[in-house]
Amino acid sequence: MSKGFLLFFLLMTGWIVQAQNPSVTWHGTVKDAKEKPLPGATVGIQALNKFTTTTAAGTFELSDVPPGPHRIQVTHVGYKTVLKDVSPDGQKRVRINLVLQEEASELSEVQVRGKTETQQAKELPIKAEVINTKAVQEQPSTLVELMNRSAGIRIRQTGGLGSNAGLMMNGFQDRAIKNFKDGIPLDYLGAGYNIALVPVNMLERVEVYKGVLPTGLGADALGGAVNLVTKKSLYRYAEASYEVASFNTHRASLNVLYSDTTRKFFVGADAFMNRSDNNYKVNVTVTDLETAARSSATVRLFHNRFTNYYTEAYGGIANTRWADELRLGVTWFRIDRQNQYGATMAQPFGASVSQQYSVVPTLRYRKAFRKLNLDQFLTGSTIHVQQIDTAQGTYDWYGNFRPSPSRTGETSTRGSRADIAFAYFTSRTNLSYQLNEHNKLEMNVVSAKMMRVGRDPLGLTFKNGTDILAPEAQYYKLITALGLESKGFGEKVLNSLIVKYYYASVDAIDTDFVGAVLPRSQTAIRWGVAEAAKVSLGANSFVRASAEVATRLPEQDELFGDGNFHRSNFELKPERSTNFNAGFRTEKPGRYSVELNTFYRITRDLILRVPVDIFFTQNQNVNNVRGLGVEADAGLSLTRWLRTNGNFTWQDFRLFNTGNRNLEGSRLRNTPYFFANLGLNATLPHVLAGRDRLTIYYYFMFVREYYLDYIPKALEPAGFLGLWGRAGFDAPNIIPNQHLHSIGLTYQPVNDRFSVGLQVKNLFDKPVYDNFRIQNAGRSIHLKVNYILK
Structure with a gap:
């Protein structure tokens, strides 16, 4: 095919x-x-x-x-x-x-009216939350924090800087929400480029699509997508930033672009570095290695360092007869991670480490042929993942080591020296044709082939002694989207109709606990359809609605595992969902904006990442999930220099038709159901000099308690919508209410080319728990310097 x-x-x-x-x-x-x-x-x-x-x-x-x-x-x-x-x-x-010839008359006033790309994305028929990263690039804030301040979005990390970041949006989680870089699915870059690592300085904006996706993305997502839009410049540009913070944290970024005077030739590079000891304090249960007695304690993490490097060099030609853009790129990245714990914080590690690295070539060609536009992207890469665990014993939370001759490793008795290669080939083709002034036809085809092969001298084997990682596992998927965009009534009505075709096949060999050979082969073919419409009620008000019958194919790491603490599951089924979305937005530019959205979902075979023991996680299907939710977002300019904004999200996702009286109607496990944000931003010009500017800001985030595992509905808090009161039990299964306060300032002494930012996160040093009840960092102080050379 x-x-x-x-x-x-x-x-x-x-x-x-x-x-x-x-x-x-x-x-x-x-x-x-x-x-x-x-x-x-x-x-x-x-x-x-x-x-x-x-x-x-x-x-x-x-x-x-x-x-x-x-x-x-x-x-x-x-x-x-x-x-x-x-x-x-x-x-x-x-x-x-x-x-x-020069114009003799003078112009008394010139007014330019238009809409930025950010404004245009917000007003599409398909619901989009647009995060303007350029507006906050001086702040020492992570992309995770910026997204968590938006309505309907929660990103939960399994620890500090560099830990796995699970995105949850409108009830869907993790890979049900696809990640893109400039419209290209991000799978081919592995863990080297993701929302937990990319500095905000690398991006123009972040587009978060909820529910239906635009045809140009055209991926197999259920809950939506995140498109990271990198910075664009037409000529010459350089920017550098450096951040230093608590826990020996260092973050740096560099963007450089050069173009000749004709703008037909360009070269550039994007690079960033993240490093942190992540040695913050946590509350744990300590097991005495001699007596096995258990007690509560507050300890400092001691084996949790994370380092990653990312560099992309690119060049090409533009604005020629045969190419609007031909861009060749080469990306190199490396990740080094100390593993302090596995899927939960029940047991510490003191020697286990993992690495990931790759060199990734890319090619992108774009050309407009009168009414027809072509955009082609190709890449092929091999990502190497290594897991080293050869400590012959175990550690406690104080860093004490207890030798055990019967063990080869600490994460398991066998240990690990796994070296796995994940090979990718990805092709993305986008064709759009302008039928007439009011209608555009667009087709998007994403074809991806993935293979896994590896070795682990300490790992499991088949009965014949062969390493279970040695046989090649293959996964191929194809997603085709065909969409029609229409405008009517003087562009007051916008409509998108999209039809999708999904194909996937997996061919692998698995084993059970006795080493039996278990061939795993399956093929899935699905169709989907989506409709989105927007009706303008005035210059700055509109309503929109969308509906979709969609399929989400499993990702390769959900099937094959990730080579570290995430196990394979070759029997995963595609998840299917029927989604409905509706919303209203109004604003008065420069004064206020208000947006209200609601959604309803029915999902079959939902793919959920869950702990399968204290060390490992695995993706499993949840048969039937039904839910609804509402989110509201508002911003208000109190004065010319003071602005406030806030949002909240309530969602109710529950199991149904389970055949189990205790589980029937239970909330979806490990899923927050209410969270809210509040922000206050003051911009003060001419503070110390005639051209300087000082910005002071405050952010507050609240997350209502939720539950690591399923609980009977009768044990939930009795308050209205579960928003107050306590659950009818007391156990570590509860992830408690969380209140997080952050304050900061940025100062630009001359102009926007140079800035200094200072921020205190988790001001009151409260315990913060996230995915799988893993504790995140307490209070931390961050200092960032940013310089732009234009």
């Missing part, structure tokens, strides 16, 4: 290129009356809706112009508009030199 698709793509591309051969290229210069070049002039053919801008040398080029006479238009602020009729007379390249 993949070969046939590739052949189809090549044939279509060849046909398109051939069809464009008769086109003409118009090029030339734009100068003023004194023969000086005019950079930034707009040159175009209005009848074809084709425009460009002149370079620093005053040159321009318009490619793919249809044969025949056309009228060229040139505009520049402060100069008279020039209109000129041009007849190519059969020429393939037409040179046009234009001279603009």
